[in-house]
Amino acid sequence: MRNKDFTDMTVWQEGLKLVKNIYAITKEFPSEEKFGLISDMRRAATSIPNNIAEGYGRYEPKDKTRFYKISRGSCYEIHSQLLISKELNFIKNNIEEKLIEQLQLIIKELNKLIKSIESKFTKATEAAPKP
Numbered sequence: 001m002r003n004k005d006f007t008d009m010t011v012w013q014e015g016l017k018l019v020k021n022i023y024a025i026t027k028e029f030p031s032e033e034k035f036g037l038i039s040d041m042r043r044a045a046t047s048i049p050n051n052i053a054e055g056y057g058r059y060e061p062k063d064k065t066r067f068y069k070i071s072r073g074s075c076y077e078i079h080s081q082l083l084i085s086k087e088l089n090f091i092k093n094n095i096e097e098k099l100i101e102q103l104q105l106i107i108k109e110l111n112k113l114i115k116s117i118e119s120k121f122t123k124a125t126e127a128a129p130k131p
Contacts (some may be wrong), residue, residue: 003056004059006052007057009052009053009111010050011109012056014102015052015071018078018099019045019048021047021098021099021102021104022099023042023045023101025062026041028063029090031072034044037088037090041078044074044077045074047070047109048074048078048106049071051067051068051071055067055068055071057096061080061117061118061120065117065118068110068114068117069110071106072110072111074105075103075106075107075110076107078103079103083096085107
């Protein structure tokens with residue numbers, strides 16, 4: 001089933017939920033982190049659905065997967081930032097674990113999407129007539 005637009009994609013919807021969760025938890029961080037960890041985490045979180053949207057809008061398969069891979073990289077960046085936040089006692093262990101589970105779901109969906117696009121592209125390339 002084709003999506004009408006990127007907002008119909010489950011992975012984009014999960015990314016948006018993650019953004020909301022990251023904004024909520026970083027509101028509780030110390031104010032001196034406003035231009036540090038808070039800003040970094042919010043930027044990385046918004047990068048996830050934004051790059052999914054941009055990838056959706058790209059025509060070429062390599063362009064699409066490049067943006068989905070950037071989104072996946074932002075998931076790993078958030079994962080690291082959550083571990084750091086826990087070590088600095090900015091968040092509790094159960095919150096960190098819940099958000100990491102959410103990240104793992106997004107990564108899993110992005111991996112499936114990337115693999116699907118790359119597989120179709122490879123098959124199409126192999127099926128193309130040779131000169």
